[in-house]
Amino acid sequence: MSLSFELLGTDGPARRGRITTAHGTVETPAFMPVGTAGTVKAMLPQSVAETGAEIVLGNTFHLMLRPGAERVAALGGLHKFMNWPGPILTDSGGFQVMSLKDLRKLDADGVTFRSPVDGSQHRLTPERSIEIQRLLDADITMSFDECTTWPVEEPAAASSMRLSMKWAERGKRAFVERPGYGLFGIVQGSVFPALRAESVATLTDIGFDGYAVGGLAVGEGQETMFATLDTTLPMLPADRPRYLMGVGRPADIVGAVLRGIDMFDCVMPTRAGRTAQAFTRRGELNLRNARHRDDPRPIDEHCACPACAHHSRAYLHHLIRAEEILASMLLTWHNLHYYQDIMRGLRGAIESGSLGHWVAAFTREQDLGDIPTL
Amino acid sequence: MSLSFELLGTDGPARRGRITTAHGTVETPAFMPVGTAGTVKAMLPQSVAETGAEIVLGNTFHLMLRPGAERVAALGGLHKFMNWPGPILTDSGGFQVMSLKDLRKLDADGVTFRSPVDGSQHRLTPERSIEIQRLLDADITMSFDECTTWPVEEPAAASSMRLSMKWAERGKRAFVERPGYGLFGIVQGSVFPALRAESVATLTDIGFDGYAVGGLAVGEGQETMFATLDTTLPMLPADRPRYLMGVGRPADIVGAVLRGIDMFDCVMPTRAGRTAQAFTRRGELNLRNARHRDDPRPIDEHCACPACAHHSRAYLHHLIRAEEILASMLLTWHNLHYYQDIMRGLRGAIESGSLGHWVAAFTREQDLGDIPTL
Numbered sequence: 001m002s003l004s005f006e007l008l009g010t011d012g013p014a015r016r017g018r019i020t021t022a023h024g025t026v027e028t029p030a031f032m033p034v035g036t037a038g039t040v041k042a043m044l045p046q047s048v049a050e051t052g053a054e055i056v057l058g059n060t061f062h063l064m065l066r067p068g069a070e071r072v073a074a075l076g077g078l079h080k081f082m083n084w085p086g087p088i089l090t091d092s093g094g095f096q097v098m099s100l101k102d103l104r105k106l107d108a109d110g111v112t113f114r115s116p117v118d119g120s121q122h123r124l125t126p127e128r129s130i131e132i133q134r135l136l137d138a139d140i141t142m143s144f145d146e147c148t149t150w151p152v153e154e155p156a157a158a159s160s161m162r163l164s165m166k167w168a169e170r171g172k173r174a175f176v177e178r179p180g181y182g183l184f185g186i187v188q189g190s191v192f193p194a195l196r197a198e199s200v201a202t203l204t205d206i207g208f209d210g211y212a213v214g215g216l217a218v219g220e221g222q223e224t225m226f227a228t229l230d231t232t233l234p235m236l237p238a239d240r241p242r243y244l245m246g247v248g249r250p251a252d253i254v255g256a257v258l259r260g261i262d263m264f265d266c267v268m269p270t271r272a273g274r275t276a277q278a279f280t281r282r283g284e285l286n287l288r289n290a291r292h293r294d295d296p297r298p299i300d301e302h303c304a305c306p307a308c309a310h311h312s313r314a315y316l317h318h319l320i321r322a323e324e325i326l327a328s329m330l331l332t333w334h335n336l337h338y339y340q341d342i343m344r345g346l347r348g349a350i351e352s353g354s355l356g357h358w359v360a361a362f363t364r365e366q367d368l369g370d371i372p373t374l
Numbered sequence: 375m376s377l378s379f380e381l382l383g384t385d386g387p388a389r390r391g392r393i394t395t396a397h398g399t400v401e402t403p404a405f406m407p408v409g410t411a412g413t414v415k416a417m418l419p420q421s422v423a424e425t426g427a428e429i430v431l432g433n434t435f436h437l438m439l440r441p442g443a444e445r446v447a448a449l450g451g452l453h454k455f456m457n458w459p460g461p462i463l464t465d466s467g468g469f470q471v472m473s474l475k476d477l478r479k480l481d482a483d484g485v486t487f488r489s490p491v492d493g494s495q496h497r498l499t500p501e502r503s504i505e506i507q508r509l510l511d512a513d514i515t516m517s518f519d520e521c522t523t524w525p526v527e528e529p530a531a532a533s534s535m536r537l538s539m540k541w542a543e544r545g546k547r548a549f550v551e552r553p554g555y556g557l558f559g560i561v562q563g564s565v566f567p568a569l570r571a572e573s574v575a576t577l578t579d580i581g582f583d584g585y586a587v588g589g590l591a592v593g594e595g596q597e598t599m600f601a602t603l604d605t606t607l608p609m610l611p612a613d614r615p616r617y618l619m620g621v622g623r624p625a626d627i628v629g630a631v632l633r634g635i636d637m638f639d640c641v642m643p644t645r646a647g648r649t650a651q652a653f654t655r656r657g658e659l660n661l662r663n664a665r666h667r668d669d670p671r672p673i674d675e676h677c678a679c680p681a682c683a684h685h686s687r688a689y690l691h692h693l694i695r696a697e698e699i700l701a702s703m704l705l706t707w708h709n710l711h712y713y714q715d716i717m718r719g720l721r722g723a724i725e726s727g728s729l730g731h732w733v734a735a736f737t738r739e740q741d742l743g744d745i746p747t748l
Contacts, residue, residue: 037692037693037696038696039693039696039700042700043700044680044700044703046680066692067688067695071667071668074668075668075670075686081686081688081689081692082689274699293441294445296449296450306420310419314449315449315455315456318412318440318441319413321441322411322413324411324413325415325416326413326417329416329418329699330418
């Protein structure tokens with residue numbers, strides 16, 4: 001029943017696992033490209049799969065507003081709609097609804113808000129969020145929660161977390177169990193260990209197929225984020241996958257895997273790909289910079305993506321300056337490929353018990369900076 | 375020496391041929407996708423090749439301004455720069471320079487103009503146009519000419535044509551012969567048969583590797599365009615390829631092949647792909663239209679492109695409404711694939727002597743209109 005998680009091996013707190021869903025398996029640690037509106041921006045779904053991604057994330061908020069969850073269901077579900085036959089995780093819509101600020105009204109039962117697309121009024125409750133995710137046919141459904149703001153005082157963080165816990169319980173009751181489909185709870189409590197502990201205890205009492213750590217990467221900084229993971233993760237059951245939401249830069253992902261996180265999502269590689277930024281083994285490159293104008297080298301001669309296999313930095317720079325769509329296509333592909341290279345590296349290192357060496361080499365290489373230009 | 379053209383067969387005035395260039399062969403009749411700024415917009419070059427295109431067009435005007443012809447040459451030429459190992463034809467820059475209106479000054483020797491990119495001053499002469507095309511490493515170089523405006527009186531058309539003929543002769547002197555590389559002359563003279571005849575006589579006296587028909591598809595209408603081809607094409611040597619510049623819609627291409635044209639280029643399939651328009655066997659579709667919102671069918675169930683193989687009209691409509699880059703990618707791919715399907719169909723029909731039947735079926739199907747929606 002539901003989805004299954006096998007813990008295949010560990011190296012310290014770091015875990016090598018496998019999630020089996022209705023639409024296939026996911027080797028962990030895994031990075032999920034974000035496919036907000038039913039497309040990983042600027043990528044054919046076949047190309048996303050070619051980078052090594054096995055699961056993508058869909059956004060409940062965007063899809064409920066356009067084209068609408070009932071429409072996606074009538075068209076055969078999100079897998080068919082976007083031609084992604086593999087596993088899909090959907091978020092709950094909570095994060096985006098809360099970000100609407102002036103356009104939303106929160107009450108104990110849910111959130112009423114105006115669509116930024118057409119101004120129409122909508123309502124999200126824990127039950128409706130779960131229903132939408134079922135209509136989308138998500139393999140992994142996320143509990144509807146309030147993402148606690150940052151910075152925040154402990155009392156406000158506590159009441160926000162306790163509201164999310166009530167909503168998690170309602171979501172669990174609303175979730176219809178199906179083989180290969182699962183529901184994840186989201187640990188809140190900001191940076192306060194006692195609140196995180198209370199949240200973990202509540203969620204594990206309810207019982208979920210996996211546990212996400214929410215409310216991080218909101219401005220607290222990497223050190224505080226890692227400290228929160230250090231106190232939170234040991235409290236989570238070892239036999240369920242752990243998902244750090246919205247994280248992050250390569251070094252954030254590596255540090256979180258070291259601490260026992262299994263799953264990640266982030267818009268960074270795709271968004272950066274549309275704004276001339278390339279992530280590489282040796283740090284970040286801004287290809288818009290004039291120093292790349294005559295550079296015949298690829299972004300990274302060791303990268304197997306089409307941008308690196310076939311194109312020079314000079315060409316990518318030209319495409320960016322000429323505002324060509326191909327610039328977004330090639331840089332997005334490169335960034336997603338590099339992120340999957342990191343995940344492949346981490347999985348291999350955990351398997352072979354060499355994670356410490358792998359991380360030392362990763363850190364050293366990132367710190368070296370780009371190969372000097374011509 | 376230079377490039378070669380084999381006439382493999384005919385069906386009435388229609389011709390089935392093969393052009394052999396330094397970078398490979400082109401089966402004709404051929405449609406050349408336009409790769410203005412060193413990229414066929416929204417397509418990976420591999421994907422352009424997958425549609426069946428064997429040659430692409432590059433724009434001298436755009437490339438000389440950005441990134442610059444000398445830069446492209448230093449980076450190994452346009453084939454390497456844009457990762458298109460096959461044949462490339464470049465235009466002369468004339469058409470775009472003449473369109474600048476207020477920003478250009480024409481004299482008997484050439485054109486001085488301001489760059490729309492950065493306002494810098496540039497000059498194009500017949501000799502400089504040929505030099506730029508050599509720096510780009512074009513397999514087929516086009517003569518620098520003045521594209522005669524429309525509408526135009528005969529005296530103005532005559533002096534414009536005679537200026538282009540002088541420039542054609544200067545270009546021929548400037549062109550450096552290399553094996554597999556060729557120079558095409560451009561027949562001008564607007565819709566006036568006597569001027570077209572004079573232009574053909576002048577160009578064939580000079581001697582070119584191929585002949586383009588210029589100054590059409592500028593507003594004169596399909597009937598007038600075909601009438602001009604009917605009088606012009608029989609005067610051209612049968613053993614050289616004939617290229618109708620900037621044409622066109624599917625029915626324009628079919629009609630021009632019937633009259634003996636071998637090569638085409640047009641921005642229509644790519645530009646339409648970025649504005650929600652799909653060309654199909656049964657006419658044009660605007661996928662932005664709300665009637666496609668719930669339509670589970672592909673654009674065309676008989677089309678083998680990725681848009682048709684994997685995606686519904688409803689999904690494409692959604693991507694267009696959400697302003698997703700993938701909409702441009704998929705629709706451009708479909709349109710280019712459909713254009714190449716037409717060229718494959720025309721080539722096969724000429725080979726088998728069944729062009730009349732093929733054209734009748736093409737016309738009937740186009741006139742049927744779209745398959746009724748659900």
